[in-house]
Amino acid sequence: MSNIGWKRYPQDVVGQLFLAVENNDVINSETAELPLIQLGTSQQNIQNFYALCLQFWSDGFTREELLSLINILLAGKELTTEQHKRYKYIRARYKHLRFAQRLYSQKHDADKIFKATTVYLGHLQDGFKNADKKSINYYGRVLRLLLSRPAWNWVKRSLENLQVDNQVGFEYYVSHQIKQLTLLLDKPNLTGTQFHDMRKIVSQQVSFFDTWRSIENNPPEVYAISRFLANINGLMGQKHDEMVADKLSGTREYETPTPLDSHIRECLEQLVGKIVRVS
Structure with missing residues (x-):
């Protein structure tokens, strides 16, 4: 199946997903009785779900913004509260799209560079949350390479040309x-x-x-x-x-x-x- 020209969603749908992802690890007791869960879904849903996940990632930040946050950490400085929030949201977009690649692609795996970037964003976050300068320096430098323009362009093409599974x-x-x-x-x-x-x-x-x-x-x-x-x-x-x-x-x-x-x-x-x- 050709995936050229992914469906685009209105901003209220993207906003709904943002709120859902923001709360996807919030401890709660909202569900008293869990409904039955069907494992399958339609072919159209597979296509549409990936399209929304791709839009959620691609519209949510710029490469330059993420690099600027990493460079602040590599300079030995701490992120402000707002910068920390932005980093968290960018990483959340990476994680959500990595899960989408695993769920919906024919290979059921993420692009190698994209997957490595997602993992190292997590390790870097662990590093600055625990004031581990060694981790910050190592993962920050690796991430600068993974976010270089050639790597970024490769990842963008890979994501846009992904073949969804049946x-x-x-x-x-x-x-x-x-x-x-x-x-x-x-x-x-x-x-x-x-x-x-x-x-x-x-x-x-x-x-x-x-x-x-x-x-x-x-x-x-x-x-x-x-x-x-x-x-x-x-x-x-x-x-x-x-x-x-x-x-x-x-x-x-x-x-x-x-x-x-x-x-x-x-x-x-x-x-x-x-x-x-x-x-």
Whole structure:
């Protein structure tokens, strides 16, 4: 399928997605009864969802703006409150589009440079949140290379020419992800990497339902699933921040096997129990 000329959405739809993404890891108790969750979606939705995610990323910031924030950190200065917020929002746009590439593309993976940029933006954020100058210097310099104009142009072409998967391929991928989540839930203890892998599956599903509810103006069931997933994402994000801080301080090694928090486990088991599997 040719993907030249992606659909463009009005600003109110993009704004809805911005609000959803801003709250996609906020701990909440909005959903008393989680609806049944269908894993599949239509071919048109696959196309349209990616289009919105691409627009959300491409219209949200400039390469020069992101580089200026990185250069401030490399100069040994701290970001202002407003600059910190801008960095957070830019990184959120990267993460949302990376999830979209994993969900909707034929390869179910992100462009290598785009994926590396997203990961290193996270490591840089961990660095300045924990005042780790070594991390700031290393990841800041790598990011300057990844955001050079040739790399940027390569990424833009890759994103715009992405080939979306068909309905069957999408359903197979998501089913496999849920199977992996279930297998991880069966483990009594999880390493840092396993915990992070589990959260990535949850985060991808948050992004899917956030995009869906933004396009269709918050259908009640889709909204409920989105907020339930955001709660799990927030709980797991909070725990992961603790794990990273412990690693940087030398308190605990990141890969030390640890029991999954009982509340997180309960929420994840409720999630898996509501999924209607594709036959």
